[in-house]
Amino acid sequence: MAEIILHDTDLPADVTFTGSVAVDTETMGLKLHRDRLCLVQLSGGDGVCHLVRIHPGAAAPNLCALMADPAVTKIFHFARFDVAMLLTRFGVRTAPIYCTKIASKLGRTNTEAHGLRVLCKDLLGIDISKQMQSSDWGADTLSREQMEYAASDVLYLHRLKAHMEGLLAREGRTELAQACFDFLPDRAALDVAGWAEEDIFAH
Template identity: 30%
Template sequence: MPTIHYLTTADAIATAAAHFATLPRIGIDLEFDDMRHRYGRHLALIQVFDGTEVYLIDPLPLPDMAADLEPLFAVLRDPAVAKVFHSCKSDILLLDEVFSVNCRTIVDTSVQFTLLAAEDNNISLGRLIQAELGFEVDKGEQKSNWLKRPLTEAQKEYAANDVLYLFELTDRLSARLTELDRADWAAQENLALEAVRYGRDDPRPWSRNAAKYKISAQEMPMFRELFMLRDTVARQLDRPPYHVLSNDRLAELARNPLETALQLRTANGLHPELKRSPYAEQLLAIGTTDLEPDAPLPPEQRKFPFRRRLNGPAAARADAREALLMALKSHLTTDHGSTMANMVLSNRLIADIIELGTEAALRPWQQQLLKGSAEKHGEDYASIEQPF
């Protein structure tokens, strides 16, 4: 294990960041809590590898986390310094959501591995290290409470391992991609990661859970109000919402609401705060009030699937585009294998192409591969290039 620097002050972080700014690349990872031990998403640790030594940057002791981390954030924004991650989307979403920081010049080893088309799913860092470097790293601290201090030595070693092997991995994967003439594919995918942003201001944050639990239109107002009450209590307690009321119990109460004080007192699966004023009264009011259904969303917020907006000849044209794309997916499978076919024409991408065309929906490397299979098998690629 190389030297591990544990940084807890703004001055130490600024000094380290000045060093990172002189390097061609750094390996980086974040540990954060996402509604696991506290309400919301909280940065807990930043790990950086400079090629020789590991820096564990602890943001929790900082008086002003955003301001004191700004020297490091400046490096993340600097396109001259490559940032090597493994499976970085969660990390870059957190940086955008909490700090409005957008990384530049990202190299993601997960993206690189995926483009080798060896497997159809994302590979964990531990599995990638084992596959490429031939040894195992201890992942026992993966579900640690990273907000608890002091960190244990096991946590520090785990955190260091998350960045220690990134350079060796990306170099190996880059060489294999070059041999396959796919280095530019990885460059396109990594460049696209710079545009990933956190989706703010969901007008109906309860809708995803409602769909999962098959909440009916009649049950939806009850589910909505329970969801929002749970969120209010969770925010006040600084606890994850599921500590206040599990998703399963939330769905049960939407179908069988609490209507009396006796029912509330004897109800199981509720955080004690829900049985105290003022939340107890609010919970009973939800169960005994004739609630209004959701108001219609403004037109700009409505997300009706494209195909549901079509009928008659337009629907027939869309069906023809889909049939062609399914045929092309079969050809891609024959030419390049099922893993690559799914990367070029996943179900989501097929839906996007039907509406937007290949030029807008696909990266250039995907367009090139798809066009090559279309020409080889005599299919009309030109008919799906442009928007519907």
């Protein structure tokens, strides 16, 4: 059973991560400039999940310092949205990044299924529930079910990253994946600036 620790407003200064940290967010919706960021989940891959509740207008300097720390790789599943939401809410550029969804799309071309639940089931033999995905993350109190759901989104990302690294190496796409990861902060910035749908590389 995972250990889940809930923090209010910011990550405590004495909570640190070395090398890498798995990250996810929960929001009131999927519109960057309409819907607010409610929760940020963090795990060092050790079975412990830190949940940081984000309050409207409140700063989170420790969390932002972690997102910008060049010595800590932030592991996401579908980093584009989370990174854009963090940029919208705090103005922080999150880097460096590893995205397991991009890695799956480049390494697992035998399938069109790249969701987190599918990857956990296929690669790790773990069945995670997505039942609480659209619950009210802005509620005054989070239920135990919500907290367990939120934790499940980060607890397995280190193990998935290890699988993906092997697949990408096997298919000769490690460098291509890294180039995509390096571009993600700018892709998120384009989304925030209004170029979410337009392909600026198109003719």
